[in-house]
Amino acid sequence: MSLPSRLDSQQRQGAAQDAAPDERPILQVRNLNKRFGDGCAHCLPAHVEHPGNRCPRCGSVQACIDLNFDLYPGEILGVVGESGSGKSTMVRSLYFDEDATSGEMFISSCKNGESNLLAESAQQKRYIRNHVMGMVYQNPYLGLRMSYSSSGNIAEKLFAADHFHVGRIRERAAELLGRVEIPLGRMDEPPKRFSGGMQQRVQISKALANNPPLLLLDEVTTGLDLSVQARVLDLIRSLRRELKVAMVVVSHDLGVIRMLADRTMVLRQGRIIEMGLTDQILEDPQHAYTQLLVHSLL
Amino acid sequence: MTSSSMNRPSEQHPAFPKSAYNFAFLDEGSKREIRRKTLKAVAIPGYQVPFASRELPIGRGWGTGGLQLTLSLIGRADSVKVIDQGNDDSVNAVSIRKLIEETSGIATTEDAAEATVIQSRHRVPEEKLNGGQILVLQVPQPEPLRHVERKEQITRRLHAEMDYSAIWLTLYESVVKWGSITVGADYPVLVHDRYIMAPSPIPRWDNPKLHQAEHLTLLGAGREKKIYAVPPYTNVVPLQFEDYPFEIEHFVGKSCRRCGSAHTFLDEVTDGETGEILHQCSDTAFCAKTIERRESHVASIQA
Numbered sequence: 001m002s003l004p005s006r007l008d009s010q011q012r013q014g015a016a017q018d019a020a021p022d023e024r025p026i027l028q029v030r031n032l033n034k035r036f037g038d039g040c041a042h043c044l045p046a047h048v049e050h051p052g053n054r055c056p057r058c059g060s061v062q063a064c065i066d067l068n069f070d071l072y073p074g075e076i077l078g079v080v081g082e083s084g085s086g087k088s089t090m091v092r093s094l095y096f097d098e099d100a101t102s103g104e105m106f107i108s109s110c111k112n113g114e115s116n117l118l119a120e121s122a123q124q125k126r127y128i129r130n131h132v133m134g135m136v137y138q139n140p141y142l143g144l145r146m147s148y149s150s151s152g153n154i155a156e157k158l159f160a161a162d163h164f165h166v167g168r169i170r171e172r173a174a175e176l177l178g179r180v181e182i183p184l185g186r187m188d189e190p191p192k193r194f195s196g197g198m199q200q201r202v203q204i205s206k207a208l209a210n211n212p213p214l215l216l217l218d219e220v221t222t223g224l225d226l227s228v229q230a231r232v233l234d235l236i237r238s239l240r241r242e243l244k245v246a247m248v249v250v251s252h253d254l255g256v257i258r259m260l261a262d263r264t265m266v267l268r269q270g271r272i273i274e275m276g277l278t279d280q281i282l283e284d285p286q287h288a289y290t291q292l293l294v295h296s297l298l
Numbered sequence: 299m300t301s302s303s304m305n306r307p308s309e310q311h312p313a314f315p316k317s318a319y320n321f322a323f324l325d326e327g328s329k330r331e332i333r334r335k336t337l338k339a340v341a342i343p344g345y346q347v348p349f350a351s352r353e354l355p356i357g358r359g360w361g362t363g364g365l366q367l368t369l370s371l372i373g374r375a376d377s378v379k380v381i382d383q384g385n386d387d388s389v390n391a392v393s394i395r396k397l398i399e400e401t402s403g404i405a406t407t408e409d410a411a412e413a414t415v416i417q418s419r420h421r422v423p424e425e426k427l428n429g430g431q432i433l434v435l436q437v438p439q440p441e442p443l444r445h446v447e448r449k450e451q452i453t454r455r456l457h458a459e460m461d462y463s464a465i466w467l468t469l470y471e472s473v474v475k476w477g478s479i480t481v482g483a484d485y486p487v488l489v490h491d492r493y494i495m496a497p498s499p500i501p502r503w504d505n506p507k508l509h510q511a512e513h514l515t516l517l518g519a520g521r522e523k524k525i526y527a528v529p530p531y532t533n534v535v536p537l538q539f540e541d542y543p544f545e546i547e548h549f550v551g552k553s554c555r556r557c558g559s560a561h562t563f564l565d566e567v568t569d570g571e572t573g574e575i576l577h578q579c580s581d582t583a584f585c586a587k588t589i590e591r592r593e594s595h596v597a598s599i600q601a
């Protein structure tokens with residue numbers, strides 16, 4: 001068994017912006033719905049709208065409604081929206097943290113992109129999320145085991161992909177932690193002794209452990225101070241440049257989106273209200289809510 | 299006879315006569331429950347089967363899981379051996395043996411070869427067990443994932459999805475911290491390529507004895523209400539890294555001070571007077587048997 005290829009992997013080179021228009025998307029999402037609660041006859045018909053998407057009869061909340069989008073290799077898709085708009089629920093559903101109520105999801109490197117991954121068994125989903133996806137949560141406590149060593153955190157991902165050679169695992173961990181500028185002398189320290197920015201970088205390196213072609217980032221810079229934020233954003237940009245990882249970046253911060261995303265989608269009350277090139281969305285918003293959002297920038 | 303002496307319990311008239319108990323203490327319904335769950339455990343090697351753990355006249359955590367298995371298994375023709383850390387004479391072993399004797403009236407033995415049911419805490423007998431024997435191990439913590447994951451709901455899901463990276467993580471941490479895997483007892487094993495199991499706190503020395511064994515091993519945790527099993531001829535493989543293989547304890551150059559054996563699991567004892575560190579067999583019955591065999595051998599030569 002050999003460990004995933006080096007960080008400067010060749011296979012995804014040249015996939016990013018110069019992508020041919022007929023290239024297959026790496027991620028396809030079709031009619032993704034997520035409802036918290038069982039729903040009732042009052043709210044299950046799709047045409048019924050409730051304030052805050054919450055059914056006044058049964059209390060079920062429609063967090064995501066009919067989300068459709070594609071993500072191409074090496075592309076960064078920004079997701080913006082106010083709190084409660086369904087951003088996090090969307091990425092958590094894509095990472096199988098939440099069970100989507102209905103919908104389909106295809107990943108091109110998984111079963112030839114023909115099988116709806118949301119309908120797979122729990123074992124299959126675990127395999128997929130360990131092999132072709134990486135997730136970085138807003139709260140590092142969700143993505144890391146805080147009292148185990150940082151290298152162990154990365155090793156955990158590698159164990160899940162059946163690598164059981166400590167020496168090689170440590171080499172790979174050192175390589176990844178070096179990539180995110182964690183001093184190698186501290187690779188065996190538990191992340192709870194690290195600063196917030198360092199924890200976030202350890203989390204990113206953990207998500208990258210198996211060289212996934214798809215990375216989900218949920219509010220990664222929220223709660224970090226500005227200079228640390230800038231370093232994390234730089235890191236994400238260089239990862240995209242060098243590894244050609246496709247990313248879904250969730251943020252409520254339009255600055256982050258402007259800096260990172262090629263395309264942006266705007267969510268409101270669980271629906272996509274606008275989607276397009278980031279510059280277009282930010283400079284020439286069409287939807288009233290997007291206009292409000294863009295103009296509320298300080 | 300006065301009325302006061304009539305009410306006082308005596309040898310002939312105990313306050314609660316043993317005949318009041320069902321055979322082997324447990325009622326038949328409880329035994330059936332335990333046997334059914336045991337069958338399920340045997341059918342799914344290494345899988346922890348929840349069962350309705352009963353109250354016993356010993357405290358939970360003192361071997362109630364193993365005792366319930368033993369009590370539900372024994373019949374009148376059985377003979378039981380009870381071991382505590384390899385020792386037949388420690389308080390816990392004696393109490394459990396007495397309870398079994400008094401409530402069932404069946405024979406008990408110290409000879410591992412003679413016993414049909416062997417209840418043990420923390421050891422597998424040195425003598426190789428055969429197909430007709432059942433080894434019952436008392437388990438304090440049946441869940442190998444427990445120290446990484448506190449919630450039962452989650453550990454069950456991890457077992458179902460065969461996600462054992464957390465266990466590997468604990469082994470990795472020990473390699474990083476100490477340079478080798480330092481798990482001394484209760485070393486996690488993979489049972490027949492499916493479930494990772496806590497083999498109860500037996501020393502690493504005893505792990506290979508479970509692999510492709512002729513005997514049936516049953517593990518019972520009374521407080522945690524779980525039964526699991528290793529049926530005969532099942533693969534039991536200790537987890538190991540490619541560059542840090544599993545190793546049993548070494549006793550190089552050491553031997554038992556009583557029987558002289560160098561091929562058994564040795565306990566360290568300190569001489570009370572000289573402070574000298576000595577070693578002796580942890581399995582006392584095996585030790586005694588070795589001494590006896592040697593003496594009879596010597597006697598036969600002299601004769």
